[in-house]
């Protein structure tokens with residue numbers, strides 16, 4: 088398949104690297120081209136990613152699939168470019184959080200596919216991504232018909248597992264709940280994900296938050312087990328969450344689409360989630376510090 092990837096950030100580059108290994112033709116749409124792009128599956132052993140880079144959106148008009156791997160808050164500026172893309176090209180969105188679902192409702196493309204990513208990845212410099220934790224990506228159709236789905240899923244491998252989800256909205260809410268437990272705490276304590284279960288106090292805070300959330304969203308008691316949260320921290324133990332990476336790189340954090348969206352769901356049930364709300368307020372203040380950029 089010819090696969091375009093908008094955004095050569097941590098997740099875009101991981102997808103590009105493994106999809107290129109699976110023999111797809113990869114074209115990154117970037118704001119600034121680099122000479123080459125690399126993936127480190129092991130620290131300090133960069134491997135070249137076989138791909139092209141372009142910065143004219145028309146170069147993606149002949150793609151079979153376009154993956155949108157930017158942050159949620161980048162999407163508003165990307166709207167005019169997405170509007171130029173042919174209607175028949177399926178778009179695959181990989182954002183954490185929930186608000187991008189309603190964003191896709193404004194797009195003209197016939198097929199919208201959503202992915203929920205459980206791997207860990209961090210950019211070590213502008214042209215190298217480090218894969219820091221293997222985890223599956225669940226992908227499902229949000230609207231339309233995805234003709235090439237079987238070819239895409241054949242790219243799955245042990246290091247880059249891809250699974251089909253026929254309930255992608257539920258999968259996305261589950262991931263947003265996990266991100267509410269991991270990302271704010273990792274950001275405020277400036278810890279890699281593994282520390283959240285190694286440090287007893289952090290683990291207790293995360294467990295209290297889990298109980299608080301489950302008391303409000305009772306139907307999730309069986310859908311999101313505490314053990315799954317612990318497992319995600321273990322699988323991505325050396326990764327710094329995407330929120331912490333944003334904070335440390337002086338970028339705007341994805342607070343509203345992850346934490347805000349879950350607090351809003353609780354509000355609809357006349358509930359407050361005091362611990363999560365406290366993290367939300369702290370993060371909002373942290374987002375104002377310094378000269379943060381998108």
Ligand SMILES: NC(=O)C1=CN([C@@H]2O[C@H](COP(=O)(O)OP(=O)(O)OC[C@H]3O[C@@H](n4cnc5c(N)ncnc54)[C@H](OP(=O)(O)O)[C@@H]3O)[C@@H](O)[C@H]2O)C=CC1
Pocket residue numbers: 093094095096097098099116117118119156157158159161164165181182183184204205206207208209210326328329341381
């Ligand atoms: N990192 C992780 O471990 C995980 C991240 N996620 C989610 O994946 C999504 C992407 O996160 P992540 O990869 O970490 O983020 P990054 O900040 O590493 O990457 C975002 C990329 O988008 C690019 N971008 C923004 N706007 C445009 C544009 N208009 N045109 C072209 N490129 C653009 C940025 O380019 P530039 O370099 O020019 O700024 C940047 O390279 C987020 O929603 C995140 O929550 C999910 C699971 C794990």
Ligand SMILES: CC(C)(CO)C(=O)C(=O)O
Pocket residue numbers: 183204205206207208266269270280319323326327328329330
């Ligand atoms: C999977 C996990 C928790 C990896 O750190 C993530 O989604 C993120 O960092 O945003």
